[in-house]
Every structure is written in structure tokens, then in C-alpha cells.
Amino acid sequence: MKENYLKISFPSLPENVSLARVIVAAFAAQLDFTLNELEEIRVATSEAVSNCVIHAYREKSGEIQMELQIEDGALSIKVIDEGCGIQDLDLAKTPAYSTDPERMGLGLVFMESFMDKMTIESQPNQGTRVLMIKKPERSKDNNGDQP
Amino acid sequence: MDLNLERNGRVLTVQIAGELDLSTSPAFRERIEAELGQNQEIQHLILDFKETSFIDSSGLGAILGRYKSMAQRNGKVSAVNVPPHLQRLFELSGLLKVMAIYPSLEEAQN
Numbered sequence: 096m097k098e099n100y101l102k103i104s105f106p107s108l109p110e111n112v113s114l115a116r117v118i119v120a121a122f123a124a125q126l127d128f129t130l131n132e133l134e135e136i137r138v139a140t141s142e143a144v145s146n147c148v149i150h151a152y153r154e155k156s157g158e159i160q161m162e163l164q165i166e167d168g169a170l171s172i173k174v175i176d177e178g179c180g181i182q183d184l185d186l187a188k189t190p191a192y193s194t195d196p197e198r199m200g201l202g203l204v205f206m207e208s209f210m211d212k213m214t215i216e217s218q219p220n221q222g223t224r225v226l227m228i229k230k231p232e233r234s235k236d237n238n239g240d241q242p
Numbered sequence: 243m244d245l246n247l248e249r250n251g252r253v254l255t256v257q258i259a260g261e262l263d264l265s266t267s268p269a270f271r272e273r274i275e276a277e278l279g280q281n282q283e284i285q286h287l288i289l290d291f292k293e294t295s296f297i298d299s300s301g302l303g304a305i306l307g308r309y310k311s312m313a314q315r316n317g318k319v320s321a322v323n324v325p326p327h328l329q330r331l332f333e334l335s336g337l338l339k340v341m342a343i344y345p346s347l348e349e350a351q352n
Contacts, residue, residue, distance in 0.1 A: 109265035116296070134327045141298040145264045197271065198303040201335055205299060208334065 099125060101163040107152045107176070115144045115161060122163045123170050127231040135209035136170070136229060142202035143174040143225045149198075151178025151223055169211075169230040177222040184215060244293075245273050252285040253351060254278070259293035262301030270304050278311055285317040288350045289341075292323035302335045309340050318342075320350040 101122055105111045119140040120133055128136065147159045162173040181187050188203045207213045210227040217223040243260035254277055262270060278284055287308060309319045321343045324332065332338050344350035 109263075112264050113261055113296075131327065137296065138298050138331070141263055141296075141300075145298065145300055148264060197267070197307040199299050199306055199335055201299040201302065205331075205334070 097125070097165070099165045102160070104158050104160045107148045107157045107159050109148055112141055112144045112148065116140050119163060119172060125165060126168065126170055127233050129232070132229070132231060139206045139209045139227055140172060142206050143172070143227065146202055147174065147176040147178065151176040153179070168234050169228055172227045174225045175222065180219040180221050180223055181215070181217040182219055184217060243269065245270065247273065247277055249277065249281060249284065252283050253288060254281070254284045254286070255288045255290060255347065257290040257293060261296040262294060262304065263296065263298050264300040267300050267304035271307060274308055275311065282315070285315065287312050287317065287319045288347065289319065289321050290323050290347060291321060291325065291328055294328065297328055297331055299335070302331060302337060305337060305341070320344055322347050322350045
């Protein structure tokens with residue numbers, strides 16, 4: 096299996112969320128993901144990058160780093176910001192937790208549901224690092240891995 | 243994202259073409275709220291997803307916001323032409339508890 100990586104950084108603008116989705120989907124297409132799995136990856140990426148724009152930097156502009164890697168047949172996506180951090184990670188992961196009536200509070204739920212693994216490292220005022228990993232189901236069938 | 247709004251009496255139909263996400267959901271909210279504000283008689287908002295390529299939680303939140311607007315005037319929200327990948331997001335989000343899905347525009351109107 097060919098290994099590959101991509102590192103990019105971009106300002107925390109709402110317009111860049113769709114750009115991030117396109118880049119990740121094109122990178123992920125190097126693995127044997129189904130269209131449904133690619134859609135899940137697009138949603139998870141959208142949520143991670145949107146969180147940087149909405150929560151990490153709020154009204155201020157900041158930089159979002161995205162590191163993509165293909166290793167051992169799996170896709171890993173790191174989304175890193177240097178924003179305000181998450182005060183209460185358990186509360187943030189609660190479905191439907193949102194302070195905004197126009198939001199559903201489902202971003203972290205979708206990221207956890209659509210990826211095989213999702214971890215968040217965050218400290219108040221020191222930023223947040225999100226790591227998401229997903230392996231194509233078809234490759235799991237081939238090598239006997241459990242989903 | 244392109245929106246096509248069509249009002250027929252008490253029914254407002256909105257065709258959503260393209261992506262509904264963090265970047266485009268403010269325009270979605272503003273266009274529909276402006277139409278609702280100008281037409282207090284609207285009681286049924288039908289969202290047509292035939293040309294919708296992508297929705298995330300920001301887009302789902304914008305839809306939930308319109309449900310709240312319609313609920314305030316004792317109206318309802320329906321969805322038509324929902325592709326499978328969007329239907330799954332609607333199910334996971336719980337939106338289907340407040341928004342009925344119809345296979346066609348005609349059935350939603352009736």
C-alpha cells in the first residue's frame with residue numbers, strides 16, 4: 096500500500112470549510128473507500144473545520160492546520176487550531192449541546208459516528224488537536240480486521 | 243448554493259441546489275426568513291433536496307431554525323426528494339421527528 100501525506104494551513108474562514116472537504120475527499124479517494132464512506136469523511140471533515148471557525152477562533156481570524164496521511168491502508172486527518180480550546184470536553188460531546196438556536200450540537204457526534212477513531216486534545220487558551228482515522232470497510236474484509 | 247423560492251398561497255417551496263454548510267447557511271436562513279416575514283399567511287414550508295449535494299450539522303441547524311420559525315406560527319416543514327445520504331443525516335440528527343419526508347412535491351403539497 097502506497098503511503099502519502101499532505102499538510103496545509105488556511106485562515107479560519109467559513110468559505111474554506113468546503114475547500115477542506117474537497118481536499119480531504121480527493122486525498123481519501125486514493126484508498127478503496129465507497130462513495131458512502133467518502134460522504135462520511137466529507138461530513139466529519141466539515142464538522143472538524145467548522146468547529147475551528149465557529150468555536151476556536153469565534154469572531155477573530157486564526158490559522159487552521161490540516162494534516163492528512165495514508166498509512167497502513169488507513170486515512171488519518173488531523174485538524175489543529177491555536178484557538179480558545181474546549182473548556183469542558185465531556186459537555187461538548189453531549190448530543191444536542193449547543194448554545195446557539197441555529198445549531199444542533201451534533202458536530203462531535205457526527206465525527207465520532209462517521210470515523211473509526213476520533214480523539215481530541217484540548218486545553219483552554221492553547222488550542223485543539225483533532226485526530227480522526229478511517230479505514231475502508233472493503234480492506235477490513237480482505238485482511239480480516241474487525242471494523 | 244442556489245435557492246429557488248416559490249410561494250403558492252400558504253405553501254412556500256424552497257429548492258436547495260448545492261451545499262448547505264457553515265458558509266451558505268446564513269443566506270439560507272436570511273432568504274427564507276425574509277419571505278416568511280413578508281408573507282405571514284405561509285403555513286407550510288417544503289424543502290426540496292433534489293439538487294442538494296451536501297449538508298452538515300451547520301446546514302441541519304439552519305433547517306431546525308426554520309422549523310422553529312414555522313412552529314411559532316403553527317406551521318409545518320416537509321422535505322421532498324431526499325437522497326439516501328441526506329436521509330441518514332436527517333435520521334441521526336432527529337430532524338425526522340419534526341419534519342416529514344415525502345417522495346414527491348405533489349404528495350407534500352397534498
